[in-house]
Amino acid sequence: MTESGKPILYSYFRSSCSWRVRIALALKGIDYETVPINLIKDGGQQFSKDFQALNPMKQVPALKIDGITIHQSLAIIEYLEETRPTPRLLPQDPKKRASVRMISDLIAGGIQPLQNLSVLKQVEEKFQLTWAQNAIISGFNALEQILQSTAGTYCVGDEVTMADLCLVPQVANAERFKVDCTPYPTISSINKRLLVLEAFQVTHPCRQPDTPTELRA
Amino acid sequence: MTESGKPILYSYFRSSCSWRVRIALALKGIDYETVPINLIKDGGQQFSKDFQALNPMKQVPALKIDGITIHQSLAIIEYLEETRPTPRLLPQDPKKRASVRMISDLIAGGIQPLQNLSVLKQVEEKFQLTWAQNAIISGFNALEQILQSTAGTYCVGDEVTMADLCLVPQVANAERFKVDCTPYPTISSINKRLLVLEAFQVTHPCRQPDTPTELRA
Structure with missing residues (x-):
């Protein structure tokens, strides 16, 4: 503090x-x-x-x-x-909480760690993009299927949860790594609905104190 | 069910x-x-x-x-x-719960995903062992330091928590990948204290319904 x-x-x-x-x-x-x-x-x-x-x-x-x-x-x-x-960022119902944590862990443990900077550095440079794309595609294939049964307006039901906090930054990474997101209509439409919310806008990478001028928006 | x-x-x-x-x-x-x-x-x-x-x-x-x-x-x-x-596998105090989750996520998100089978398959065979070892060593270097401030008998204080459920299987992986654990005295001694508990023994990989005969103990 x-x-x-x-x-x-x-x-x-x-x-x-x-x-x-x-x-x-x-x-x-x-x-x-x-x-x-x-x-x-x-x-x-x-x-x-x-x-x-x-x-x-x-x-x-x-x-x-x-x-x-x-x-x-x-x-x-x-x-x-x-x-x-x-x-609340976790629903009250334990079964829905389990869905939120499952999706959050899938992204935070099953996708992001495999495409982060420190891991990519260990991969030969010419394979880095494919490596990152593979990690994201394989995770998104699973995630799309899971979201089809959990989603309402957002990842789990109609309230913003921890899962949504994981989704939006991961979709941004997918875009950075030029992953084609058209095979993921559920992921894409939830992402779109979240991106208009103020909390997702003010925290966006293009609006941080350390965002380089050329990337500001 | x-x-x-x-x-x-x-x-x-x-x-x-x-x-x-x-x-x-x-x-x-x-x-x-x-x-x-x-x-x-x-x-x-x-x-x-x-x-x-x-x-x-x-x-x-x-x-x-x-x-x-x-x-x-x-x-x-x-x-x-x-x-x-x-x-309970999470302490009552929110700060201690945070420590338990931090250690659990460090292992479940920061170490294991990088050395699991599906990732190693993507690494050239001759580099697989080093790749897995690097992931474990880099995680254990951090974990050893964290545990020095959180540990009692076990990872966080004197009760078994979710963090311990992550630690023991990860140390077993370290041993499988021939990581030298002598630089990690805190990790090693907590692991040793946990392995004598019945819940860790009956669930051990060497005693499962699908354990191959030659690996049974």
């Missing part, structure tokens, strides 16, 4: 995991300060000694709040949900 | 994600039936039409329970925790 008591989010404008947390903070109306961690500059500021002390995994996001530092985006969101329950 | 009303776990003896769920079921004393899904035989039984209908991600575990099918091991464990709260 800052001296003023505000939570501090260590974030990178383009990080999809950081974006998830930014949306949660926006939806819950939690005022916070951003400390940008540039994953590319200076060989990657996440590798600095100071940041490693905060998050030994050397990844964003990390959130300093209530005297503790939490990393792993879903762990952060679950903490916010438990301590700042309004508006 | 079976006709007798028992939950059905779709599991593979060696899958670390299946093992996590088996431990949760054992600790909570939930009687269940196992349907083995052999990830290697017949080109991978997870790719069968029948199994894909259950889990479009084509991964174990999946749990049929209370009329629904849940996949993603942590989503399953959270559901069990919410519907069968005794004994």
Whole structure:
């Protein structure tokens, strides 16, 4: 927390995991300060000694709040949900909560980790794009099918949930990696409905304190 | 559920994600039936039409329970925790719950997905072992440091939590991939203390219905 008591989010404008947390903070109306961690500059500021002390995994996001530092985006969101329950990001019904967590874990554990920067760096350069696309396509094939039975207006029913916080940043990654999303009409239409909501707009990578001028919108 | 009303776990003896769920079921004393899904035989039984209908991600575990099918091991464990709260696998204090989820996500999202079978298959054969080792070593370097501040007898404090259900199967994977665990004294000693508990023993890969005879113990 800052001296003023505000939570501090260590974030990178383009990080999809950081974006998830930014949306949660926006939806819950939690005022916070951003400390940008540039994953590319200076060989990657996440590798600095100071940041490693905060998050030994050397990844964003990390959130300093209530005297503790939490990393792993879903762990952060679950903490916010438990301590700042309004508006809820998990439905009340345990079966629907299970659907939300299943979709969130599918994206946060089954897609994103395979296409993130640190993994792609280990793949020969000429194969990087295909590698990332494969991870996303294989996950989206499953996700499209799952959403067909869980979705209402959004991923699970008609309220915005943690699953939606994972979906939108992952679709943005799909677009960055030039994945053709036409085979995923359910994913695409939910994404479209979410992108018009204010919490998804103000937290968008093109509107962050560390967004480079040429990418601002 | 079976006709007798028992939950059905779709599991593979060696899958670390299946093992996590088996431990949760054992600790909570939930009687269940196992349907083995052999990830290697017949080109991978997870790719069968029948199994894909259950889990479009084509991964174990999946749990049929209370009329629904849940996949993603942590989503399953959270559901069990919410519907069968005794004994608890998440502490009562939100800050400690955050630690448990942070460690669980670090393993389930930050280590295991990078060293699982389907990913290794995409890596040139001669690099597979190093690839898996790198994922585990990089995760364990962080985990060792985190555990030094959260651990008591187990990963977070003195009670067994969801984090421990992730730790033990991941250490087993580390051993399979010949990772030297001497640089991780905290991880190793917690693992050792957990392995003597009955719930970790009866669910061990060497004692499952689908464990091949030569690997039984």
